[in-house]
Amino acid sequence: MSRTFELETLKMRLSDPEFRPLDLHQRIQRALRGLILDGALGPGVKLPASRALAKSLAVSRDTVENAYVQLQRDGFIQRREGSGSYVCETIGAQLRGSARRRQQLQGQPGKSRAPGAGLSRRGALLLQRGGVSDQQAVTAFATGLPETRSFPLDVWERLQRQASKDYRANVLLHGDPQGALPLRKAIAAYLNLERGAKVQAEQILVLSSTRQALYLCAQLLVDAGKPILLENPGYFGARKAFEAAEARIVPIDVDSQGIRTDLLRTDRSGARCVYVTPSHQYPTGATLSLERRLELTRWAAEQEKWIIEDDYDSEFHYDGLPTACVQGLDPYQRTLYIGTFSKTLYPGLRMGYMALPSELVSAFSAARSIMDGHTPQILQLTLARFMEEGHYNAHVRAMRKLYAERRQAMLDAIGRHLQGIAVALPPPGGLQIPCLLEPGWSEALTQQRAARVGIQLPGLSRLYAGEHKQPGWLLGYASLSSHEIETTMARLAQALRKA
Numbered sequence: 001m002s003r004t005f006e007l008e009t010l011k012m013r014l015s016d017p018e019f020r021p022l023d024l025h026q027r028i029q030r031a032l033r034g035l036i037l038d039g040a041l042g043p044g045v046k047l048p049a050s051r052a053l054a055k056s057l058a059v060s061r062d063t064v065e066n067a068y069v070q071l072q073r074d075g076f077i078q079r080r081e082g083s084g085s086y087v088c089e090t091i092g093a094q095l096r097g098s099a100r101r102r103q104q105l106q107g108q109p110g111k112s113r114a115p116g117a118g119l120s121r122r123g124a125l126l127l128q129r130g131g132v133s134d135q136q137a138v139t140a141f142a143t144g145l146p147e148t149r150s151f152p153l154d155v156w157e158r159l160q161r162q163a164s165k166d167y168r169a170n171v172l173l174h175g176d177p178q179g180a181l182p183l184r185k186a187i188a189a190y191l192n193l194e195r196g197a198k199v200q201a202e203q204i205l206v207l208s209s210t211r212q213a214l215y216l217c218a219q220l221l222v223d224a225g226k227p228i229l230l231e232n233p234g235y236f237g238a239r240k241a242f243e244a245a246e247a248r249i250v251p252i253d254v255d256s257q258g259i260r261t262d263l264l265r266t267d268r269s270g271a272r273c274v275y276v277t278p279s280h281q282y283p284t285g286a287t288l289s290l291e292r293r294l295e296l297t298r299w300a301a302e303q304e305k306w307i308i309e310d311d312y313d314s315e316f317h318y319d320g321l322p323t324a325c326v327q328g329l330d331p332y333q334r335t336l337y338i339g340t341f342s343k344t345l346y347p348g349l350r351m352g353y354m355a356l357p358s359e360l361v362s363a364f365s366a367a368r369s370i371m372d373g374h375t376p377q378i379l380q381l382t383l384a385r386f387m388e389e390g391h392y393n394a395h396v397r398a399m400r401k402l403y404a405e406r407r408q409a410m411l412d413a414i415g416r417h418l419q420g421i422a423v424a425l426p427p428p429g430g431l432q433i434p435c436l437l438e439p440g441w442s443e444a445l446t447q448q449r450a451a452r453v454g455i456q457l458p459g460l461s462r463l464y465a466g467e468h469k470q471p472g473w474l475l476g477y478a479s480l481s482s483h484e485i486e487t488t489m490a491r492l493a494q495a496l497r498k499a
Helices: 007-014 024-038 050-057 061-073 089-106 121-129 153-172 181-194 210-221 236-244 261-266 290-303 358-371 377-388 391-417 443-452 482-498
Strands: 077-080 084-087 204-207 227-232 248-255 273-276 306-310 335-340 352-355 422-424 432-437 472-476
Touching: 007 024, 007 050, 024 061, 050 061, 061 077, 084 089, 121 236, 153 377, 181 204, 181 335, 181 352, 181 377, 181 391, 204 210, 204 358, 210 236, 210 273, 210 306, 210 335, 210 352, 210 358, 227 236, 236 248, 248 261, 261 290, 273 290, 290 306, 377 391, 391 422, 391 432, 391 482, 443 472, 443 482
Parallel strands: 227 248, 227 273, 273 306, 306 335
Antiparallel strands: 077 084, 204 352, 335 352, 422 432, 432 472
16 A cells, blocks of 8 residues: 555546535545545545645645545544544554455455345245336337327326325325325226226235236245146236245146136146136137136136136237126136226326235235335325326327227238238237247347347247247237338348248
8 A cells, every 4th residue: 555645646636527516525535435445545644734725736725625625534534633643553454454355356266146045935946037127118019018108298297286286295194105195086986887897996006017016926935846827828916916925836738719718727736726718818819718717716716716816917808808808707806906007197107006816915015015105195195096087098099099999900911921921810909919930930130130120929828837938939010000010020030021
């Protein structure tokens, strides 16, 4: 460590771009602190008098004095009356020990810290399996993205101002972990009227997203190492949530009528829960038949199982009316219903909800309070008014019509441009279309070729468990105009055939 003060070293450190946003005294204080920590100014080094340093740096004496005062408060320097300011002697041993340890680690290749080192077993598994990537921009053909350019922002902003004015400072406080009562009432009324549910406001839990709901289910309903039944193929976000809780995934196949309830009857894994997407199976688009819905509820009651019903985009059904939810058909109170506003309104809202059996409300509310407390109150109260005044239903109806047109545009474009490459499986609703690849085409290769021209092709095979994986794509269309769908599909076909 240096035993002398070098002005030029300090000036070089002060020119560092990271210091530019700071006030002058902060820049000097941070620069001197850095030199001490780096060993450029060793213990006992005498610093220039504040007047002399101020003159050398062309700043006021008060600026340097303020920097010195802060360094003294933080324990980096000692100021002796009549003698001057010195780098503190007591931190020398610690700095020398840290420097030696860094040198030892740098000199031992095997000692470098690997990714995940120091994590718990669960943390290491999370790192290994990876997270879920949200689409942060509209790109073709990303899945799960609604149309946001048509959202009535002017209405939303007006209602938010009204809520702020009416509730005033109360919206700045902590909220009820279960959710604001006006919103819970609005959600319950909507579910009972539009989705055929049987639920009261006291059973609603307002959350940040479907993913948070799934994470709560994983933590509260499935012990580590125990099984959970999931549809195969199925939603990867659900699989990630249960894997994060160290649950053992047991896949249950689906067919054209949804999850096979006969396989549930023969399952001997001991699983206590089944995760299903009955209104619009992800990713096949199949709708669970009424016979199987009733069979599912009977099985859950007889075997004392829980049904986790993810109704992620059931509002967007284009061939007839949407099918009533399983929760409304379940007289045994074995169904946990999950809904989201990310698909019906906009993803950035980050708001979803659960309709819970009465006996689970307290446990889920307590767990949620530990996780993140509550959803921002101003957003909840704004959404409550948006629903109460009919804007929500009106927006859903408008989007249902728009998405039906875009679905047809997508089917037409696939038929025109992808003959011999992929065949679409038109679902009765939803925001995406599954496509199966013709023999001879590789899913990975088509994804690579599409990426070269800026097109995203979400693969189907990743959604399957076991050895049998169907190669294909899941093409989102809701966020693209008919013109964008046509031009992008033509570009995709050209890229695939040219390569």
